[in-house]
Amino acid sequence: MPLIPGIGHTAVLVGLGLTVYAVTAFVLAARSADPRLAASGRRAVIGSFGAAAVGCAAMMISLLTHDFSVLYVAENNASTTPAFISAISLWAALEGSILFWTLLATGWAALVLHRHRDRHRALMTWVGATLATVNAFFFAVMVWPGNPFTLTSPVTAEGSGPNALLQNHPFMALHPPLLYLGYTGLAVPFAFGVAALITKRLDEEWLRIVRRWTLIPWIFLTLGITAGAWWSYEVLGWGGYWAWDPVENAALLPWLTATAFIHSSMVAERRGGLRIWSSALVIATFVLTLVGTFLTRSGVVASVHSFTQSSIGPWFLTAILIALAGALTLLVWRLPELIGGGRPSGTVSRESAFLLNNVLFLGLTFAVLFGTLLPLLVAATSGDTISVGAPWFNTVTVPMFIALLFLMGVGPALPWGTAGWVTVRERFTIPLLAAVLVTAAALAVGLRSWGPLGTLGLAVFVAGIMVDEVVRGARARARSRDEDPATAVWRLTTRNRRRYGGYTVHVGVLVMAVAVAISSGLAIDRTVTVSPGETATIGAYEITHRRLVVEPLEFDAQVIETRAELTYSGPQSGELGTALRDYPNSPTAIATPAVRTSLGEDLYVTLLASDPATGAVTLHLFVNPFVVWIWIGGAIVGIGSAFAIWPERHARRVEVEQRQAMGAASAEGA
């Protein structure tokens, strides 16, 4: 066996051994309460992270050196592949992505166990056992059905080259790792859920730890989904960013349940209720990440993301069923002890808003799951092939998303317990007026489409409630402590990061919602065929076709690019080239759309067809308003959630003081 793949394969075997050992050590530690056993399990988990890192490094070296003795390299690389593409090919296909996945999963496990090494001993033992079991599964997949270091025999002289779609945009370097970080990280709350059910510790402390460990992967998942939409928009050339593709849905499903958990856990923490519910949500979230992986990796549903069919499907299915059955059994077992504990609350209160929020998130989860699995169900029962398209998903989900948007403003403004009519009137009057004013202004400016108008009005209402609250709080602070307004706002928000970080996330979501409503409601597109010298118009733009060029790519001569060179004028002006690229290993040409982005709108041009004899081209032209705000909204969500989980200075100081006090106490004792 060649050296580098040999090292890689050995690392995988070592990783499997270490994780299996860790499971055993943690389970024994739970029975014997010997701290050395748990410590040794923890070290084995950290070691398995090292093993996965060595495996990834070996694969990376094999890709960068174009070592075609490794089947994965032969299938996903060619000797002409640029280094950057070779490197990101680590997650371009099935086996490599499992290897990379395992690196992240073991990384999360090592981080969590290290961070809580001295606390919550009973709980952490089972967290460790659960995480090590999950990771052992991934190592086992790489030892048996999905070995990334399978060798070719005889060794091919030239590989078949990377996936054409992967080559076409640097965003592929970003979107899968973010998603994977989210997916793998969501095993952590699941492990805490399992551990809490076993040890019967579903208390407020548990909720606080799990909330944090859910929020961090949630941020990555959110950014990953947004980056995926962006990639789809910039690369696939159909002018849109979300197609309700099964694999997009697979990423959305755990996101929906994780978001539901983040909200329900607040009620559980403050008011005691919803505890079974919260633990059911972390279990559902993890199972849905596995289902998502299964859908992507087994080729069960058709999608641009499907990798080739492979034998790992049955392994994943078994894992899904074991995880689901095991966690459900635990939940049912503890059910009698978890019921109760909530304090009663009024109909109009923050609790009910949270409850309704969870009902809606769960409704969305069921709707998306149903739409995604329906083709499978129909095929299984009647043998017919059907597909559930975007219109169905839009019809079903949009009302629920709008209701969530409404709740987003109303919920945080309502007090815990019971809200009186006076509170409601006092808090909602100004925002309601602002919403009416802005909607009327938009109507006056010429916005005549109901969807965008309604969403805009709702968003202003929700934003108004939040701004109103911040202003009130800051004003009170400024008056009582004699601070200037900016300081007052800063201190107010940093003293309650969770609340105001959450508001910032909500602002990001509002921005996205308005951008989605406007871009999908007001986009225009047309298809034109133009000869060189001719001009086509779309919206306020004039597009002139200059010439058609067919030439090999500068950085990869195997790829032939057919490019229309155009000039455009209007709200933006300049030159652009939009192309179709023929990759030797792709049966269809890959579109390379040209996107000219401004804050108001994008000009988006794809080449559909061309006639080399006359130089005439058929173009699909789009003017997509406000699309850039979707990405900006996504960034705001990321910033807001990072703000929310940032350790509060107050908390850090307390921790330091406690440590010093303990140090002093032990010094006195000695």
Add this chain to the structure above:
Amino acid sequence: MRHLRWLLVPILVVPLGWLLFTGFGRDPREVASPLIGQPAPEWTLSTLDGDLLSTDDLAGRPYVVNFWASWCIPACVDEHPVLAAAHDRHGDAMTMVGVLYQDTTADAEAFLARYGDAGYPHLVDPDGRLAIDFGVTGPPETFFVDADGIIRDKQFGPLTDALMDERLASIGFDR
């Protein structure tokens, strides 16, 4: 009554397991070809050896048309011995025909030199006309045509021995 809650576990697990399980063994990208049951396209093309071959030469015999390419690794490499074996077994009762799909003759010859040439003809389809007529989306794709010139079955993706037997049964070769 207290134990009824345990029913929750199988109620959730069994249907999900069953549903996902049915997904195996089906290729979702497989598009049922509208050509099945229709007469196969007519063609006259030159082979890699330089001879002309046409549908008229095959009249009265079932034949198998396999679209492949030297760059289609590993699928075409994997199915190559399957095609050769079928040709060896049934070559006297039917004709196996390879068609180059977006490939150069030099690369195709190198592929055959390397992985073995079973001796059946390979058509050169320079402008991809035949692939378009058959509605090929990507190699390997294989069509099974009966003695009357009607397309009876189609394989999307690489053939295995078992699949080959199953498809050949559609044009009258018992397993």
